[in-house]
Amino acid sequence: MLIIGITGGTGSGKTTVVEQIVEELPPDEVCVISQDSYYHDTSHLSLDNRTKINFDHPQAIDFDLLVSHLRELKKGNSFEQPVYSFVEHNRTGETITTSPKKVIIVEGILIFTHPEIREMFDIKIFVHADSDERLIRRLKRDITTRGRDINEVLARYQNTLKPMHLQFIEPTKEFADIIIPTNKYNTVAVDLIRTIIHQKLNHIES
Numbered sequence: 001m002l003i004i005g006i007t008g009g010t011g012s013g014k015t016t017v018v019e020q021i022v023e024e025l026p027p028d029e030v031c032v033i034s035q036d037s038y039y040h041d042t043s044h045l046s047l048d049n050r051t052k053i054n055f056d057h058p059q060a061i062d063f064d065l066l067v068s069h070l071r072e073l074k075k076g077n078s079f080e081q082p083v084y085s086f087v088e089h090n091r092t093g094e095t096i097t098t099s100p101k102k103v104i105i106v107e108g109i110l111i112f113t114h115p116e117i118r119e120m121f122d123i124k125i126f127v128h129a130d131s132d133e134r135l136i137r138r139l140k141r142d143i144t145t146r147g148r149d150i151n152e153v154l155a156r157y158q159n160t161l162k163p164m165h166l167q168f169i170e171p172t173k174e175f176a177d178i179i180i181p182t183n184k185y186n187t188v189a190v191d192l193i194r195t196i197i198h199q200k201l202n203h204i205e206s
């Protein structure tokens with residue numbers, strides 16, 4: 001089993017890179033775990049109060065659950081990955097059965113802030129796009145797919161995303177084995193990562 005951690009700021013292109021890696025691997029050989037699935041259950045709060053949560057601080061993440069699920073995978077066991085709704089700012093109550101595969105990809109903005117999780121990764125990748133690129137992408141995405149308006153996204157960016165990025169996410173770049181520049185689509189880097197994955201899998205199997 002090869003466990004790959006992929007981090008980077010919001011809008012850097014993590015999900016896109018993961019999709020590009022996954023599309024080339026046989027579906028029965030890879031599974032993806034998103035840190036977003038591990039936002040704390042906040043069913044006890046009203047929607048209004050949930051919108052006030054700082055989702056870019058490590059305390060927003062149920063790391064204990066993520067660690068326990070990764071341990072289960074390493075032991076060869078399946079687990080139930082929660083499904084998260086960005087519109088409701090909460091888990092939906094549904095889960096996806098996630099089973100051990102040859103390649104496990106874990107992606108999310110804060111996954112390298114947790115020492116035990118960091119230790120579990122065989123390859124650590126940081127996806128880097130400049131902050132203006134990330135803001136533009138975040139604006140477009142949150143308005144079209146996450147039900148936000150322009151003022152909400154800009155206020156959140158200034159008050160939360162930018163300071164949290166500088167305090168918690170950018171410093172984890174030092175833990176990365178590979179940094180992918182993604183101001184543009186970077187097919188060369190994705191090809192290199194695919195090659196590394198195949199080499200490591202061949203090494204494990206031989």
Ligand SMILES: Nc1ncnc2c1ncn2[C@@H]1O[C@H](COP(=O)(O)OP(=O)(O)O)[C@@H](O)[C@H]1O
Nearest residue numbers: 010011012013014015016137141182183184185
């Ligand atoms: N290299 C890129 N160049 C231009 N747009 C990109 C690039 N990578 C991702 N995008 C777009 O930016 C948005 C955010 O990308 P996404 O992969 O969801 O980022 P993340 O998962 O890091 O938040 C998406 O709409 C995606 O299509």
Ligand SMILES: O=c1ccn([C@@H]2O[C@H](COP(=O)(O)O)[C@@H](O)[C@H]2O)c(=O)[nH]1
Nearest residue numbers: 009010011039055056085086089090109
């Ligand atoms: O309910 C929520 C939970 C999180 N967010 C924002 O999502 C991003 C992380 O996802 P990316 O795909 O890496 O962008 C984070 O910056 C949170 O602010 C949210 O808007 N609502």
